Amino acid sequence: MLGAALLAAPALAQAAPKVVVIGGGFGGAAAARALHRLGVSVTLVERDATYLSCPFSNAVIAGLREMEAQRFGYDGLRREGIAVVHQAARTVEDRRVVLADGDALPFDRLVMAPGIALHPDAIPGLDTEAMPHAWRAGPQTLLLRRQLEAMEDGGLVVLSAPANPYRCPPGPYERASLIAHYLKTHKPRSKLILLDAKDAFSKQKLFEEAWAALYPGLLEWVPLSSGGKVVEVDAAARVVRTEFGEHQAAVANIIPPQSAGRIAQAAGLTDRSGWCAVDPVSFESRQRPGIHLIGDAIIAGAMPKSAFAAHAQALVCAEAVAALLRGEAPAPPKLINTCYSLVEPGYGISIAGVYQPKDGLLADVPGAGGTSALGAPPAVRAAEAGYAEDWFHTVTADAFG
Amino acid sequence: MRICVALSVMVALPAVAAPPPGASSCAGCHGGGGMPVLAGQPAEAIVAAMLGYKAGQGSPTVMDRIARGFTEAEIRAIAAWVSAPR
Numbered sequence: 001m002l003g004a005a006l007l008a009a010p011a012l013a014q015a016a017p018k019v020v021v022i023g024g025g026f027g028g029a030a031a032a033r034a035l036h037r038l039g040v041s042v043t044l045v046e047r048d049a050t051y052l053s054c055p056f057s058n059a060v061i062a063g064l065r066e067m068e069a070q071r072f073g074y075d076g077l078r079r080e081g082i083a084v085v086h087q088a089a090r091t092v093e094d095r096r097v098v099l100a101d102g103d104a105l106p107f108d109r110l111v112m113a114p115g116i117a118l119h120p121d122a123i124p125g126l127d128t129e130a131m132p133h134a135w136r137a138g139p140q141t142l143l144l145r146r147q148l149e150a151m152e153d154g155g156l157v158v159l160s161a162p163a164n165p166y167r168c169p170p171g172p173y174e175r176a177s178l179i180a181h182y183l184k185t186h187k188p189r190s191k192l193i194l195l196d197a198k199d200a201f202s203k204q205k206l207f208e209e210a211w212a213a214l215y216p217g218l219l220e221w222v223p224l225s226s227g228g229k230v231v232e233v234d235a236a237a238r239v240v241r242t243e244f245g246e247h248q249a250a251v252a253n254i255i256p257p258q259s260a261g262r263i264a265q266a267a268g269l270t271d272r273s274g275w276c277a278v279d280p281v282s283f284e285s286r287q288r289p290g291i292h293l294i295g296d297a298i299i300a301g302a303m304p305k306s307a308f309a310a311h312a313q314a315l316v317c318a319e320a321v322a323a324l325l326r327g328e329a330p331a332p333p334k335l336i337n338t339c340y341s342l343v344e345p346g347y348g349i350s351i352a353g354v355y356q357p358k359d360g361l362l363a364d365v366p367g368a369g370g371t372s373a374l375g376a377p378p379a380v381r382a383a384e385a386g387y388a389e390d391w392f393h394t395v396t397a398d399a400f401g
Numbered sequence: 402m403r404i405c406v407a408l409s410v411m412v413a414l415p416a417v418a419a420p421p422p423g424a425s426s427c428a429g430c431h432g433g434g435g436m437p438v439l440a441g442q443p444a445e446a447i448v449a450a451m452l453g454y455k456a457g458q459g460s461p462t463v464m465d466r467i468a469r470g471f472t473e474a475e476i477r478a479i480a481a482w483v484s485a486p487r
Binding site for chain 2: 015016017038039040308311312315316319322323325326331332333334335336338350352353354356365367368369370372380383384386387389390391392393394395397398
């Protein structure tokens with residue numbers, strides 16, 4: 001048998017190895033393009049015809065940007081020779097992806113960038129049509145924007161941030177900032193309460209510095225220890241109940257708990273936490289060999305669930321997959337993350353980190369990373385707001401062509 | 402049969418120079434969207450800038466925080482890779 005296999009090998013050697021990528025967001029689309037550049041035959045499986053970016057969608061909610069600026073298609077990938085299949089993936093069998101219509105795509109290795117699943121049912125009474133989460137860019141983003149536009153001046157906006165981990169750690173605080181900017185400029189008698197299921201958050205000192213300067217008396221942050229955890233809502237009456245009392249909202253934006261995307265669960269790639277454990281060098285699943293995972297769905301240690309991180313992981317993962325397909329061991333990587341947040345137009349702040357594999361996870365490289373300086377002059381804040389735009393243009397071009 | 406598949410896969414991919422640790426992440430920002438494009442720049446200029454940021458020189462907003470995550474040898478390898486025209 002071994003002899004026959006060796007003899008047969010040269011005849012098969014012409015075929016490029018097949019990799020299927022599931023999920024066409026920042027991570028999946030970038031992984032598909034990087035693998036293609038490395039000579040791999042790639043099929044991208046993505047349910048939707050176009051992708052709507054979460055980064056900058058808070059600006060859409062606040063009326064500072066239109067949704068079409070968030071939309072990216074897959075024609076760039078197709079032009080390069082990447083097969084794009086617009087179907088949901090139903091499950092992953094042994095070396096084949098089963099699609100919603102029953103077709104199956106065989107693979108030598110699989111890369112999954114499944115993103116997140118949202119769990120509004122974890123909050124009793126929550127109806128996301130009445131209290132949108134807007135945590136996946138799309139109709140929910142526009143619903144929340146319309147609710148804010150329809151609100152009378154003097155209304156109370158209640159925003160709730162979940163416990164860790166969740167997609168985009170600074171996201172709820174950027175959103176609170178930009179909604180506060182909308183209220184300040186359009187409905188100045190209104191107020192925003194940010195209920196938080198935790199006592200500390202990303203870029204906290206920078207956000208608090210900005211809030212004190214820009215939105216005094218308008219934006220109030222309520223940490224867990226002061227009654228920030230939402231325990232129940234009455235969606236129809238727009239009442240939000242916490243451990244300490246209740247708030248009568250005019251608009252409520254409840255961001256629910258999250259886990260790895262549905263297909264990761266269906267394929268048996270999640271652990272008891274609901275997220276996916278991976279090897280920090282190859283991004284190969286700890287649960288199923290031959291399947292690699294990147295982006296918001298994974299347990300990445302110190303590396304946050306951000307679009308920048310998903311893109312950085314995609315490029316490292318693609319190199320690792322190509323190395324493994326050549327029969328080589330992937331080299332230990334280093335990865336970078338940089339996340340910008342806007343607190344008002346022209347006022348940006350950032351957090352950055354450098355990561356390396358350590359003890360089976362991605363750990364911070366000591367001495368690197370951190371946030372923008374407190375008390376920095378307006379020119380620095382304006383520069384960082386500009387860099388956020390530059391990053392968005394660059395990363396979306398790299399992911400979608 | 403598994404051996405057969407593995408062999409066929411191994412020989413079909415061209416060997417290419419993999420990016421050194423950290424280099425691929427640069428593409429998140431440096432690719433033509435507004436921040437400096439690195440491809441085609443002299444590697445020595447990139448090394449000098451990064452070593453300066455690492456030492457606290459200049460007035461970068463984020464590159465000092467990133468440069469501190471790399472050794473001089475890593476910076477030299479990254480600069481050689483990202484400066485190559487592509």
